Amino acid sequence: MALRQHAEAAATLFREFGDRWGHLQSCEQLGVLAEIAGDYAAAARLHQDCVRDAEELQLWTSASFGLARLGRIALLTGDLERATEYHEQARRLAAEQSHRPAEQFAVTGLALGARRRGDLETAQTLLRPWLDWNRRFGVDSGTALILAQLGYAAEQRGDTEGAAALHREGLAAARRTGDPRALALALEGLAGAHAAADHPERAACLLGRAAALRDSVGMPLPAAERVDVDRASERARASLGEAEFASAFARGRAGQAVREPDSLTAGRIPHTGAEPGR
Structure with missing residues:
Protein backbone atom coordinates (compact mmCIF):
# COMPACT_ATOMS: atom_id res chain seq x y z
CA MET A 1 0.00 0.00 0.00
CA ALA A 2 1.04 3.61 -0.51
CA LEU A 3 1.51 4.34 3.21
CA ARG A 4 4.01 1.51 3.59
CA GLN A 5 5.91 2.53 0.48
CA HIS A 6 6.15 6.14 1.62
CA ALA A 7 7.13 5.17 5.17
CA GLU A 8 9.86 2.83 3.94
CA ALA A 9 11.19 5.47 1.55
CA ALA A 10 11.16 8.09 4.31
CA ALA A 11 12.95 5.77 6.74
CA THR A 12 15.69 5.16 4.17
CA LEU A 13 16.16 8.86 3.48
CA PHE A 14 16.17 9.85 7.14
CA ARG A 15 18.73 7.14 7.87
CA GLU A 16 20.95 8.38 5.03
CA PHE A 17 20.71 11.94 6.32
CA GLY A 18 21.38 10.87 9.90
CA ASP A 19 18.06 12.34 11.05
CA ARG A 20 17.15 10.10 13.98
CA TRP A 21 13.94 11.97 14.80
CA GLY A 22 12.62 11.52 11.27
CA HIS A 23 13.72 7.90 11.22
CA LEU A 24 11.85 7.35 14.49
CA GLN A 25 8.63 8.74 13.01
CA SER A 26 8.91 6.55 9.94
CA CYS A 27 9.65 3.39 11.92
CA GLU A 28 6.66 4.05 14.16
CA GLN A 29 4.37 4.04 11.13
CA LEU A 30 5.97 0.88 9.80
CA GLY A 31 5.45 -0.78 13.17
CA VAL A 32 1.78 0.17 13.20
CA LEU A 33 1.36 -1.22 9.68
CA ALA A 34 3.06 -4.48 10.69
CA GLU A 35 0.70 -4.78 13.66
CA ILE A 36 -2.36 -4.19 11.46
CA ALA A 37 -1.12 -6.87 9.08
CA GLY A 38 -0.67 -9.32 11.96
CA ASP A 39 3.13 -9.47 11.59
CA TYR A 40 3.73 -9.16 15.32
CA ALA A 41 7.39 -10.14 15.30
CA ALA A 42 8.20 -7.31 12.87
CA ALA A 43 5.97 -4.91 14.78
CA ALA A 44 7.69 -5.71 18.09
CA ARG A 45 11.13 -5.26 16.54
CA LEU A 46 10.22 -1.89 15.04
CA HIS A 47 8.59 -0.63 18.25
CA GLN A 48 11.58 -1.75 20.31
CA ASP A 49 13.82 0.26 17.97
CA CYS A 50 11.51 3.25 18.39
CA VAL A 51 11.63 3.04 22.18
CA ARG A 52 15.42 2.77 22.17
CA ASP A 53 15.83 5.77 19.86
CA ALA A 54 13.25 7.84 21.73
CA GLU A 55 14.97 7.19 25.06
CA GLU A 56 18.39 8.06 23.65
CA LEU A 57 16.96 11.28 22.18
CA GLN A 58 15.05 11.93 25.42
CA LEU A 59 11.77 12.10 23.53
CA TRP A 60 9.77 10.75 26.42
CA THR A 61 6.32 11.08 24.88
CA SER A 62 7.46 9.07 21.87
CA ALA A 63 8.97 6.54 24.27
CA SER A 64 5.60 6.26 26.03
CA PHE A 65 3.76 5.58 22.78
CA GLY A 66 6.40 3.01 21.82
CA LEU A 67 6.09 1.18 25.13
CA ALA A 68 2.31 1.13 24.82
CA ARG A 69 2.59 -0.27 21.30
CA LEU A 70 4.84 -3.01 22.66
CA GLY A 71 2.10 -3.62 25.21
CA ARG A 72 -0.42 -4.04 22.42
CA ILE A 73 1.81 -6.62 20.74
CA ALA A 74 2.24 -8.51 24.01
CA LEU A 75 -1.54 -8.47 24.45
CA LEU A 76 -2.14 -9.78 20.94
CA THR A 77 0.40 -12.56 21.37
CA GLY A 78 -1.14 -13.68 24.67
CA ASP A 79 1.46 -12.38 27.13
CA LEU A 80 -0.95 -10.53 29.41
CA GLU A 81 1.56 -9.99 32.22
CA ARG A 82 4.10 -8.33 29.95
CA ALA A 83 1.34 -6.32 28.28
CA THR A 84 0.36 -4.87 31.66
CA GLU A 85 3.99 -4.05 32.46
CA TYR A 86 4.54 -2.23 29.17
CA HIS A 87 1.27 -0.30 29.41
CA GLU A 88 1.92 0.70 33.02
CA GLN A 89 5.41 1.95 32.14
CA ALA A 90 3.91 3.91 29.26
CA ARG A 91 1.19 5.37 31.49
CA ARG A 92 3.66 6.55 34.13
CA LEU A 93 5.94 8.12 31.54
CA ALA A 94 3.05 9.91 29.84
CA ALA A 95 1.73 11.19 33.17
CA GLU A 96 5.20 12.53 34.03
CA GLN A 97 5.16 14.48 30.76
CA SER A 98 1.54 15.60 31.32
CA HIS A 99 0.75 14.28 27.85
CA ARG A 100 -2.89 13.27 27.95
CA PRO A 101 -3.15 11.55 24.52
CA ALA A 102 -0.19 9.30 25.35
CA GLU A 103 -1.65 8.59 28.78
CA GLN A 104 -5.00 7.71 27.20
CA PHE A 105 -3.30 5.34 24.76
CA ALA A 106 -1.56 3.54 27.62
CA VAL A 107 -4.65 3.37 29.85
CA THR A 108 -6.73 2.04 26.96
CA GLY A 109 -4.18 -0.76 26.66
CA LEU A 110 -4.56 -1.52 30.37
CA ALA A 111 -8.33 -1.68 29.87
CA LEU A 112 -7.96 -4.01 26.89
CA GLY A 113 -5.85 -6.31 29.04
CA ALA A 114 -8.37 -6.19 31.88
CA ARG A 115 -11.21 -7.13 29.54
CA ARG A 116 -9.13 -9.94 28.05
CA ARG A 117 -8.67 -11.29 31.61
CA GLY A 118 -12.41 -11.02 32.26
CA ASP A 119 -12.03 -8.13 34.73
CA LEU A 120 -14.85 -6.09 33.21
CA GLU A 121 -15.30 -3.73 36.13
CA THR A 122 -11.66 -2.60 35.97
CA ALA A 123 -11.88 -2.15 32.21
CA GLN A 124 -14.95 0.06 32.54
CA THR A 125 -13.44 2.08 35.38
CA LEU A 126 -10.31 2.75 33.34
CA LEU A 127 -12.21 3.75 30.18
CA ARG A 128 -15.02 6.00 31.42
CA PRO A 129 -12.91 9.09 32.25
CA TRP A 130 -11.34 8.97 28.80
CA LEU A 131 -14.73 8.78 27.12
CA ASP A 132 -15.61 12.05 28.82
CA TRP A 133 -12.23 13.52 27.81
CA ASN A 134 -12.66 12.62 24.14
CA ARG A 135 -16.18 13.98 24.08
CA ARG A 136 -15.08 17.23 25.67
CA PHE A 137 -12.46 17.82 23.00
CA GLY A 138 -14.49 16.42 20.10
CA VAL A 139 -12.11 13.54 19.35
CA ASP A 140 -14.42 11.23 17.43
CA SER A 141 -11.84 8.52 16.79
CA GLY A 142 -11.12 8.14 20.51
CA THR A 143 -14.81 8.34 21.38
CA ALA A 144 -15.64 5.56 18.90
CA LEU A 145 -12.87 3.28 20.20
CA ILE A 146 -13.77 3.67 23.86
CA LEU A 147 -17.50 3.26 23.23
CA ALA A 148 -16.71 0.02 21.39
CA GLN A 149 -14.75 -1.30 24.35
CA LEU A 150 -17.43 -0.27 26.84
CA GLY A 151 -20.02 -1.88 24.59
CA TYR A 152 -18.12 -5.14 24.50
CA ALA A 153 -17.77 -5.08 28.28
CA ALA A 154 -21.53 -4.58 28.60
CA GLU A 155 -22.16 -7.48 26.23
CA GLN A 156 -19.86 -9.74 28.22
CA ARG A 157 -21.77 -8.79 31.38
CA GLY A 158 -24.99 -9.89 29.69
CA ASP A 159 -26.38 -6.36 29.22
CA THR A 160 -27.34 -6.62 25.56
CA GLU A 161 -29.53 -3.50 25.53
CA GLY A 162 -26.77 -1.40 27.09
CA ALA A 163 -24.21 -2.88 24.73
CA ALA A 164 -26.32 -2.06 21.67
CA ALA A 165 -26.86 1.51 22.86
CA LEU A 166 -23.14 2.06 23.38
CA HIS A 167 -22.24 0.55 20.01
CA ARG A 168 -24.87 2.65 18.23
CA GLU A 169 -23.40 5.77 19.80
CA GLY A 170 -19.96 4.54 18.79
CA LEU A 171 -21.20 4.02 15.25
CA ALA A 172 -22.34 7.65 15.08
CA ALA A 173 -18.89 8.80 16.23
CA ALA A 174 -17.20 6.42 13.78
CA ARG A 175 -19.22 7.83 10.90
CA ARG A 176 -17.95 11.31 11.74
CA THR A 177 -14.35 10.08 11.42
CA ALA A 186 -18.74 -0.36 15.71
CA LEU A 187 -20.67 -2.71 13.42
CA GLU A 188 -18.83 -5.72 14.87
CA GLY A 189 -19.80 -4.54 18.35
CA LEU A 190 -23.44 -4.22 17.33
CA ALA A 191 -23.25 -7.70 15.85
CA GLY A 192 -22.07 -9.03 19.19
CA ALA A 193 -24.99 -7.37 20.99
CA HIS A 194 -27.49 -8.78 18.49
CA ALA A 195 -26.00 -12.27 18.60
CA ALA A 196 -26.15 -12.25 22.40
CA ALA A 197 -29.79 -11.08 22.25
CA ASP A 198 -30.72 -13.95 19.90
CA HIS A 199 -31.02 -11.89 16.72
CA PRO A 200 -28.58 -13.99 14.67
CA GLU A 201 -29.60 -12.88 11.18
CA ARG A 202 -29.00 -9.24 12.02
CA ALA A 203 -25.68 -10.15 13.65
CA ALA A 204 -24.48 -12.07 10.60
CA CYS A 205 -25.49 -9.23 8.28
CA LEU A 206 -23.57 -6.69 10.39
CA LEU A 207 -20.51 -8.94 10.45
CA GLY A 208 -20.60 -9.17 6.66
CA ARG A 209 -20.81 -5.40 6.31
CA ALA A 210 -17.90 -4.92 8.72
CA ALA A 211 -15.78 -7.43 6.80
CA ALA A 212 -16.48 -5.58 3.55
CA LEU A 213 -15.39 -2.28 5.13
CA ARG A 214 -12.12 -3.79 6.34
CA ASP A 215 -11.50 -5.38 2.95
CA SER A 216 -12.15 -2.01 1.25
CA VAL A 217 -8.94 -0.66 2.79
CA GLY A 218 -6.99 -3.91 2.50
CA MET A 219 -6.92 -4.47 6.26
CA PRO A 220 -8.83 -7.63 7.25
CA LEU A 221 -8.97 -8.37 10.95
CA PRO A 222 -5.94 -10.47 12.02
CA ALA A 223 -6.64 -13.72 13.84
CA ALA A 224 -5.39 -12.42 17.20
CA GLU A 225 -7.91 -9.56 17.08
CA ARG A 226 -10.92 -11.72 16.24
CA VAL A 227 -11.92 -12.77 19.76
CA ASP A 228 -15.01 -10.54 19.90
CA VAL A 229 -15.95 -11.11 16.26
CA ASP A 230 -15.57 -14.86 16.61
CA ARG A 231 -17.78 -14.86 19.70
CA ALA A 232 -20.55 -13.10 17.74
CA SER A 233 -20.03 -15.34 14.70
CA GLU A 234 -20.19 -18.55 16.73
CA ARG A 235 -23.41 -17.50 18.46
CA ALA A 236 -25.08 -16.47 15.20
CA ARG A 237 -23.89 -19.57 13.34
CA ALA A 238 -25.12 -21.85 16.12
CA SER A 239 -28.61 -20.32 15.85
CA LEU A 240 -28.86 -20.07 12.07
CA GLY A 241 -26.84 -22.99 10.83
CA GLU A 242 -23.95 -22.63 8.42
CA ALA A 243 -25.99 -22.05 5.24
CA GLU A 244 -28.27 -19.35 6.65
CA PHE A 245 -25.37 -17.64 8.41
CA ALA A 246 -23.37 -17.55 5.17
CA SER A 247 -26.37 -16.14 3.30
CA ALA A 248 -26.95 -13.33 5.83
CA PHE A 249 -23.23 -12.59 5.99
CA ALA A 250 -23.13 -12.32 2.19
CA ARG A 251 -26.10 -9.95 2.19
CA GLY A 252 -24.33 -7.75 4.69
CA ARG A 253 -21.12 -7.81 2.69
CA ALA A 254 -23.14 -6.70 -0.36
CA GLY A 255 -24.62 -3.80 1.60
CA GLN A 256 -28.15 -5.18 1.91
CA ALA A 257 -29.87 -4.05 5.09
CA VAL A 258 -31.71 -6.19 7.60
CA ARG A 259 -34.22 -4.44 9.88
CA GLU A 260 -32.94 -4.01 13.44
CA PRO A 261 -35.19 -5.77 15.97
CA ASP A 262 -37.37 -3.45 18.06
CA SER A 263 -36.01 -4.89 21.32
CA LEU A 264 -32.60 -3.39 20.64
CA THR A 265 -33.72 0.00 19.34
CA ALA A 266 -35.81 1.29 22.22
CA GLY A 267 -34.47 3.18 25.19
CA ARG A 268 -32.05 5.99 25.72
CA ILE A 269 -28.28 5.77 25.56
CA PRO A 270 -27.11 5.41 29.16
CA HIS A 271 -25.10 8.12 30.88
CA THR A 272 -21.43 7.16 30.95
CA GLY A 273 -21.05 7.99 34.62
CA ALA A 274 -23.07 4.90 35.49
CA GLU A 275 -22.64 1.30 34.44
CA PRO A 276 -23.70 0.79 30.81
CA GLY A 277 -27.31 -0.25 30.60
CA ARG A 278 -28.37 1.06 33.99
Missing part, protein backbone atom coordinates in the same frame (compact mmCIF):
# COMPACT_ATOMS: atom_id res chain seq x y z
CA GLY A 178 -14.87 8.68 7.91
CA ASP A 179 -12.55 5.79 8.85
CA PRO A 180 -13.77 2.42 7.49
CA ARG A 181 -11.95 0.55 10.24
CA ALA A 182 -13.71 2.59 12.95
CA LEU A 183 -17.03 1.90 11.26
CA ALA A 184 -16.23 -1.81 11.08
CA LEU A 185 -15.41 -1.95 14.79
Whole structure:
Protein backbone atom coordinates (compact mmCIF):
# COMPACT_ATOMS: atom_id res chain seq x y z
CA MET A 1 0.00 0.00 0.00
CA ALA A 2 1.04 3.61 -0.51
CA LEU A 3 1.51 4.34 3.21
CA ARG A 4 4.01 1.51 3.59
CA GLN A 5 5.91 2.53 0.48
CA HIS A 6 6.15 6.14 1.62
CA ALA A 7 7.13 5.17 5.17
CA GLU A 8 9.86 2.83 3.94
CA ALA A 9 11.19 5.47 1.55
CA ALA A 10 11.16 8.09 4.31
CA ALA A 11 12.95 5.77 6.74
CA THR A 12 15.69 5.16 4.17
CA LEU A 13 16.16 8.86 3.48
CA PHE A 14 16.17 9.85 7.14
CA ARG A 15 18.73 7.14 7.87
CA GLU A 16 20.95 8.38 5.03
CA PHE A 17 20.71 11.94 6.32
CA GLY A 18 21.38 10.87 9.90
CA ASP A 19 18.06 12.34 11.05
CA ARG A 20 17.15 10.10 13.98
CA TRP A 21 13.94 11.97 14.80
CA GLY A 22 12.62 11.52 11.27
CA HIS A 23 13.72 7.90 11.22
CA LEU A 24 11.85 7.35 14.49
CA GLN A 25 8.63 8.74 13.01
CA SER A 26 8.91 6.55 9.94
CA CYS A 27 9.65 3.39 11.92
CA GLU A 28 6.66 4.05 14.16
CA GLN A 29 4.37 4.04 11.13
CA LEU A 30 5.97 0.88 9.80
CA GLY A 31 5.45 -0.78 13.17
CA VAL A 32 1.78 0.17 13.20
CA LEU A 33 1.36 -1.22 9.68
CA ALA A 34 3.06 -4.48 10.69
CA GLU A 35 0.70 -4.78 13.66
CA ILE A 36 -2.36 -4.19 11.46
CA ALA A 37 -1.12 -6.87 9.08
CA GLY A 38 -0.67 -9.32 11.96
CA ASP A 39 3.13 -9.47 11.59
CA TYR A 40 3.73 -9.16 15.32
CA ALA A 41 7.39 -10.14 15.30
CA ALA A 42 8.20 -7.31 12.87
CA ALA A 43 5.97 -4.91 14.78
CA ALA A 44 7.69 -5.71 18.09
CA ARG A 45 11.13 -5.26 16.54
CA LEU A 46 10.22 -1.89 15.04
CA HIS A 47 8.59 -0.63 18.25
CA GLN A 48 11.58 -1.75 20.31
CA ASP A 49 13.82 0.26 17.97
CA CYS A 50 11.51 3.25 18.39
CA VAL A 51 11.63 3.04 22.18
CA ARG A 52 15.42 2.77 22.17
CA ASP A 53 15.83 5.77 19.86
CA ALA A 54 13.25 7.84 21.73
CA GLU A 55 14.97 7.19 25.06
CA GLU A 56 18.39 8.06 23.65
CA LEU A 57 16.96 11.28 22.18
CA GLN A 58 15.05 11.93 25.42
CA LEU A 59 11.77 12.10 23.53
CA TRP A 60 9.77 10.75 26.42
CA THR A 61 6.32 11.08 24.88
CA SER A 62 7.46 9.07 21.87
CA ALA A 63 8.97 6.54 24.27
CA SER A 64 5.60 6.26 26.03
CA PHE A 65 3.76 5.58 22.78
CA GLY A 66 6.40 3.01 21.82
CA LEU A 67 6.09 1.18 25.13
CA ALA A 68 2.31 1.13 24.82
CA ARG A 69 2.59 -0.27 21.30
CA LEU A 70 4.84 -3.01 22.66
CA GLY A 71 2.10 -3.62 25.21
CA ARG A 72 -0.42 -4.04 22.42
CA ILE A 73 1.81 -6.62 20.74
CA ALA A 74 2.24 -8.51 24.01
CA LEU A 75 -1.54 -8.47 24.45
CA LEU A 76 -2.14 -9.78 20.94
CA THR A 77 0.40 -12.56 21.37
CA GLY A 78 -1.14 -13.68 24.67
CA ASP A 79 1.46 -12.38 27.13
CA LEU A 80 -0.95 -10.53 29.41
CA GLU A 81 1.56 -9.99 32.22
CA ARG A 82 4.10 -8.33 29.95
CA ALA A 83 1.34 -6.32 28.28
CA THR A 84 0.36 -4.87 31.66
CA GLU A 85 3.99 -4.05 32.46
CA TYR A 86 4.54 -2.23 29.17
CA HIS A 87 1.27 -0.30 29.41
CA GLU A 88 1.92 0.70 33.02
CA GLN A 89 5.41 1.95 32.14
CA ALA A 90 3.91 3.91 29.26
CA ARG A 91 1.19 5.37 31.49
CA ARG A 92 3.66 6.55 34.13
CA LEU A 93 5.94 8.12 31.54
CA ALA A 94 3.05 9.91 29.84
CA ALA A 95 1.73 11.19 33.17
CA GLU A 96 5.20 12.53 34.03
CA GLN A 97 5.16 14.48 30.76
CA SER A 98 1.54 15.60 31.32
CA HIS A 99 0.75 14.28 27.85
CA ARG A 100 -2.89 13.27 27.95
CA PRO A 101 -3.15 11.55 24.52
CA ALA A 102 -0.19 9.30 25.35
CA GLU A 103 -1.65 8.59 28.78
CA GLN A 104 -5.00 7.71 27.20
CA PHE A 105 -3.30 5.34 24.76
CA ALA A 106 -1.56 3.54 27.62
CA VAL A 107 -4.65 3.37 29.85
CA THR A 108 -6.73 2.04 26.96
CA GLY A 109 -4.18 -0.76 26.66
CA LEU A 110 -4.56 -1.52 30.37
CA ALA A 111 -8.33 -1.68 29.87
CA LEU A 112 -7.96 -4.01 26.89
CA GLY A 113 -5.85 -6.31 29.04
CA ALA A 114 -8.37 -6.19 31.88
CA ARG A 115 -11.21 -7.13 29.54
CA ARG A 116 -9.13 -9.94 28.05
CA ARG A 117 -8.67 -11.29 31.61
CA GLY A 118 -12.41 -11.02 32.26
CA ASP A 119 -12.03 -8.13 34.73
CA LEU A 120 -14.85 -6.09 33.21
CA GLU A 121 -15.30 -3.73 36.13
CA THR A 122 -11.66 -2.60 35.97
CA ALA A 123 -11.88 -2.15 32.21
CA GLN A 124 -14.95 0.06 32.54
CA THR A 125 -13.44 2.08 35.38
CA LEU A 126 -10.31 2.75 33.34
CA LEU A 127 -12.21 3.75 30.18
CA ARG A 128 -15.02 6.00 31.42
CA PRO A 129 -12.91 9.09 32.25
CA TRP A 130 -11.34 8.97 28.80
CA LEU A 131 -14.73 8.78 27.12
CA ASP A 132 -15.61 12.05 28.82
CA TRP A 133 -12.23 13.52 27.81
CA ASN A 134 -12.66 12.62 24.14
CA ARG A 135 -16.18 13.98 24.08
CA ARG A 136 -15.08 17.23 25.67
CA PHE A 137 -12.46 17.82 23.00
CA GLY A 138 -14.49 16.42 20.10
CA VAL A 139 -12.11 13.54 19.35
CA ASP A 140 -14.42 11.23 17.43
CA SER A 141 -11.84 8.52 16.79
CA GLY A 142 -11.12 8.14 20.51
CA THR A 143 -14.81 8.34 21.38
CA ALA A 144 -15.64 5.56 18.90
CA LEU A 145 -12.87 3.28 20.20
CA ILE A 146 -13.77 3.67 23.86
CA LEU A 147 -17.50 3.26 23.23
CA ALA A 148 -16.71 0.02 21.39
CA GLN A 149 -14.75 -1.30 24.35
CA LEU A 150 -17.43 -0.27 26.84
CA GLY A 151 -20.02 -1.88 24.59
CA TYR A 152 -18.12 -5.14 24.50
CA ALA A 153 -17.77 -5.08 28.28
CA ALA A 154 -21.53 -4.58 28.60
CA GLU A 155 -22.16 -7.48 26.23
CA GLN A 156 -19.86 -9.74 28.22
CA ARG A 157 -21.77 -8.79 31.38
CA GLY A 158 -24.99 -9.89 29.69
CA ASP A 159 -26.38 -6.36 29.22
CA THR A 160 -27.34 -6.62 25.56
CA GLU A 161 -29.53 -3.50 25.53
CA GLY A 162 -26.77 -1.40 27.09
CA ALA A 163 -24.21 -2.88 24.73
CA ALA A 164 -26.32 -2.06 21.67
CA ALA A 165 -26.86 1.51 22.86
CA LEU A 166 -23.14 2.06 23.38
CA HIS A 167 -22.24 0.55 20.01
CA ARG A 168 -24.87 2.65 18.23
CA GLU A 169 -23.40 5.77 19.80
CA GLY A 170 -19.96 4.54 18.79
CA LEU A 171 -21.20 4.02 15.25
CA ALA A 172 -22.34 7.65 15.08
CA ALA A 173 -18.89 8.80 16.23
CA ALA A 174 -17.20 6.42 13.78
CA ARG A 175 -19.22 7.83 10.90
CA ARG A 176 -17.95 11.31 11.74
CA THR A 177 -14.35 10.08 11.42
CA GLY A 178 -14.87 8.68 7.91
CA ASP A 179 -12.55 5.79 8.85
CA PRO A 180 -13.77 2.42 7.49
CA ARG A 181 -11.95 0.55 10.24
CA ALA A 182 -13.71 2.59 12.95
CA LEU A 183 -17.03 1.90 11.26
CA ALA A 184 -16.23 -1.81 11.08
CA LEU A 185 -15.41 -1.95 14.79
CA ALA A 186 -18.74 -0.36 15.71
CA LEU A 187 -20.67 -2.71 13.42
CA GLU A 188 -18.83 -5.72 14.87
CA GLY A 189 -19.80 -4.54 18.35
CA LEU A 190 -23.44 -4.22 17.33
CA ALA A 191 -23.25 -7.70 15.85
CA GLY A 192 -22.07 -9.03 19.19
CA ALA A 193 -24.99 -7.37 20.99
CA HIS A 194 -27.49 -8.78 18.49
CA ALA A 195 -26.00 -12.27 18.60
CA ALA A 196 -26.15 -12.25 22.40
CA ALA A 197 -29.79 -11.08 22.25
CA ASP A 198 -30.72 -13.95 19.90
CA HIS A 199 -31.02 -11.89 16.72
CA PRO A 200 -28.58 -13.99 14.67
CA GLU A 201 -29.60 -12.88 11.18
CA ARG A 202 -29.00 -9.24 12.02
CA ALA A 203 -25.68 -10.15 13.65
CA ALA A 204 -24.48 -12.07 10.60
CA CYS A 205 -25.49 -9.23 8.28
CA LEU A 206 -23.57 -6.69 10.39
CA LEU A 207 -20.51 -8.94 10.45
CA GLY A 208 -20.60 -9.17 6.66
CA ARG A 209 -20.81 -5.40 6.31
CA ALA A 210 -17.90 -4.92 8.72
CA ALA A 211 -15.78 -7.43 6.80
CA ALA A 212 -16.48 -5.58 3.55
CA LEU A 213 -15.39 -2.28 5.13
CA ARG A 214 -12.12 -3.79 6.34
CA ASP A 215 -11.50 -5.38 2.95
CA SER A 216 -12.15 -2.01 1.25
CA VAL A 217 -8.94 -0.66 2.79
CA GLY A 218 -6.99 -3.91 2.50
CA MET A 219 -6.92 -4.47 6.26
CA PRO A 220 -8.83 -7.63 7.25
CA LEU A 221 -8.97 -8.37 10.95
CA PRO A 222 -5.94 -10.47 12.02
CA ALA A 223 -6.64 -13.72 13.84
CA ALA A 224 -5.39 -12.42 17.20
CA GLU A 225 -7.91 -9.56 17.08
CA ARG A 226 -10.92 -11.72 16.24
CA VAL A 227 -11.92 -12.77 19.76
CA ASP A 228 -15.01 -10.54 19.90
CA VAL A 229 -15.95 -11.11 16.26
CA ASP A 230 -15.57 -14.86 16.61
CA ARG A 231 -17.78 -14.86 19.70
CA ALA A 232 -20.55 -13.10 17.74
CA SER A 233 -20.03 -15.34 14.70
CA GLU A 234 -20.19 -18.55 16.73
CA ARG A 235 -23.41 -17.50 18.46
CA ALA A 236 -25.08 -16.47 15.20
CA ARG A 237 -23.89 -19.57 13.34
CA ALA A 238 -25.12 -21.85 16.12
CA SER A 239 -28.61 -20.32 15.85
CA LEU A 240 -28.86 -20.07 12.07
CA GLY A 241 -26.84 -22.99 10.83
CA GLU A 242 -23.95 -22.63 8.42
CA ALA A 243 -25.99 -22.05 5.24
CA GLU A 244 -28.27 -19.35 6.65
CA PHE A 245 -25.37 -17.64 8.41
CA ALA A 246 -23.37 -17.55 5.17
CA SER A 247 -26.37 -16.14 3.30
CA ALA A 248 -26.95 -13.33 5.83
CA PHE A 249 -23.23 -12.59 5.99
CA ALA A 250 -23.13 -12.32 2.19
CA ARG A 251 -26.10 -9.95 2.19
CA GLY A 252 -24.33 -7.75 4.69
CA ARG A 253 -21.12 -7.81 2.69
CA ALA A 254 -23.14 -6.70 -0.36
CA GLY A 255 -24.62 -3.80 1.60
CA GLN A 256 -28.15 -5.18 1.91
CA ALA A 257 -29.87 -4.05 5.09
CA VAL A 258 -31.71 -6.19 7.60
CA ARG A 259 -34.22 -4.44 9.88
CA GLU A 260 -32.94 -4.01 13.44
CA PRO A 261 -35.19 -5.77 15.97
CA ASP A 262 -37.37 -3.45 18.06
CA SER A 263 -36.01 -4.89 21.32
CA LEU A 264 -32.60 -3.39 20.64
CA THR A 265 -33.72 0.00 19.34
CA ALA A 266 -35.81 1.29 22.22
CA GLY A 267 -34.47 3.18 25.19
CA ARG A 268 -32.05 5.99 25.72
CA ILE A 269 -28.28 5.77 25.56
CA PRO A 270 -27.11 5.41 29.16
CA HIS A 271 -25.10 8.12 30.88
CA THR A 272 -21.43 7.16 30.95
CA GLY A 273 -21.05 7.99 34.62
CA ALA A 274 -23.07 4.90 35.49
CA GLU A 275 -22.64 1.30 34.44
CA PRO A 276 -23.70 0.79 30.81
CA GLY A 277 -27.31 -0.25 30.60
CA ARG A 278 -28.37 1.06 33.99
